[in-house]
Amino acid sequence: MGITLREIVYDIGGGVEGDKEFKAAQTGGPSGGCIPAAYLDTPIDYENLAALGSIVGSGGMIIVDEGTCMVDLAKFYLGFTQDESCGKCSPCRIGTKRMLEILERITKGLGKEGDLDLLVELANSIKASALCGLGQTAPNPILSTLRYFRDEFEAHIKDKTCPAGICKMPRKGLKS
Amino acid sequence: MATVSLTIDNVKVEVEQGSTILEAAKQIGVNIPTLCYMKDINAIGACRICVVEVQGARALQAACVSPVAEGMVVKTNSAAVRASRKMTLELIQSNHPQECNTCQRNTNCELQALSEAMALGDIRFVRPAQSHSKDDIDNSSPSIVRDPRKCILCRRCVAVCEKVQGVKCISTMNRGFETVVAPPFNQSLNDVNCAMCGQCSLVCPTGAIVEVDDTGKVWRALDDANKHVVVQTAPAVRVAIAEEFGMEPGTLAQASWWQPSPPRL
Incomplete structure (x- = not known):
């Protein structure tokens, strides 16, 4: 506690593999959030992570470099929580499915204007109304990637490009 | 207290x-x-x-x-x-067939009434995946139809079957988006110990569990010149039928000429 993210990544971890640029750290597992490079010098503790929109959670930390697409990352984590949903309460059972569908559309280059607003509305609603901790925290990866990497989402939707080159987009000039 | x-x-x-x-x-x-x-x-x-x-x-x-x-x-x-x-x-409506007009529960549906009361409006999701299809409809039972597409997984039917009737022939199966209320191992309702009491259809807030509608069969029988059609209601139904004809709740509906038979000696 109190050690900075930079110390963990560069001193203890030996930096990012292949001297690539650090992009973000996902803390707290799939229900947690991501922390971008601007906050590398934040001392890690419960309060600071909460202020950044993430959690200590499981204590796990996943470091991703510039080659990772944050929309794809959010989709990956949501795919996990959607799969874990027990199906008892409606917000989690159907809501996680719908959020995943929107992310899948965006990563296929089929995103449309208004998708991000709907995602945020869905995420906040599910957070507030789901029955248990799984549903209440499932939207976290979406909210935190949107908070720090909204431009990447917009590039997928408006320009039909994936800045990290991960998502397969329809070729330019083709009408989707 | x-x-x-x-x-x-x-x-x-x-x-x-x-x-x-x-x-x-x-x-x-x-x-x-x-x-x-x-x-x-x-x-x-x-x-x-x-x-x-x-x-x-x-x-x-x-x-x-x-x-x-x-x-x-x-x-x-x-x-x-x-x-x-x-x-x-x-969200619930996004995984529900939008076929109210032809649904047996039209105008008598809690989901429909609530959507109207809350001025729900458009469902904004693009081609939302549906957890069940028409192939999942169970019409094996002579009296009850189960349509999982319309089910909102409130589990009222499960509760009434288990706690009130003590039959326990339906329960939730699978997990997450694939959850379904069905007899064990997804058997058809006719193959399990369903007593066909119909309590599940009474408590269902939507058209997911409804009574079989035999109106067509009755018309065919009436239209058949070679058939003499008589109506026989189950004894317990006399009370419910009386109410439908505007009699005081609790009245036994029976023909005016009908007398209970004297006890056999």
């Missing part, structure tokens, strides 16, 4: 300890909408339509299962509450 005082929508209310927020609100005439709740039989907080704002709580609370506490401050109709209920309803 120990009582607890709390504030609901700026109104002070004193209720019995152990009551739920839903019951407390009812006492002062505040109506909280519900879908999965059934008094004494099904209070599981699953549908999340009855959510309310409780001051100091991290998330919204389901009024049907949240017990009251001393000094609690509850809002049942705040902007956050209304937005959440509407979104939950939109």
Whole structure:
């Protein structure tokens, strides 16, 4: 506690593999959030992570470099929580499915204007109304990637490009 | 009896300890909408339509299962509450066939009534995946049709089958988006110990469990010149039928000439 993210990544971890640029750290597992490079010098503790929109959670930390697409990352984590949903309460059972569908559309280059607003509305609603901790925290990866990497989402939707080159987009000039 | 005082929508209310927020609100005439709740039989907080704002709580609370506490401050109709209920309803409707016009429960459906009351409007999802298809409809039973497409998984039917009738022939199966209320191992209703009492269809808030409609068969019989058609109702139905004909509830409907047969010696 109190050690900075930079110390963990560069001193203890030996930096990012292949001297690539650090992009973000996902803390707290799939229900947690991501922390971008601007906050590398934040001392890690419960309060600071909460202020950044993430959690200590499981204590796990996943470091991703510039080659990772944050929309794809959010989709990956949501795919996990959607799969874990027990199906008892409606917000989690159907809501996680719908959020995943929107992310899948965006990563296929089929995103449309208004998708991000709907995602945020869905995420906040599910957070507030789901029955248990799984549903209440499932939207976290979406909210935190949107908070720090909204431009990447917009590039997928408006320009039909994936800045990290991960998502397969329809070729330019083709009408989707 | 120990009582607890709390504030609901700026109104002070004193209720019995152990009551739920839903019951407390009812006492002062505040109506909280519900879908999965059934008094004494099904209070599981699953549908999340009855959510309310409780001051100091991290998330919204389901009024049907949240017990009251001393000094609690509850809002049942705040902007956050209304937005959440509407979104939950939109989600439920996004996995529900939009065929109200031809549904047996049309104009007598709790989901439809709630959607109207909340002015639901458009469902904004693009081609939302459906958890079940027409192939999943179970019409094996002579009296009950089960259509999982229309099921909102409130589990009222499961509760009434188990707790009231003691039959336990349906329960939830699978998990997450694939959850379905069905007989064990997805057998058809006709292959399990279903007593065909129909209680499940009475408590279903949608058209997911309905009675078989044999009107067509009756017409065919009436139209058949070679058939002499008689009507025989089950003995217990006499009471329900009487009400349909405007008689006092509880009246036995029977032909005026009909006399109970004398006990056989």
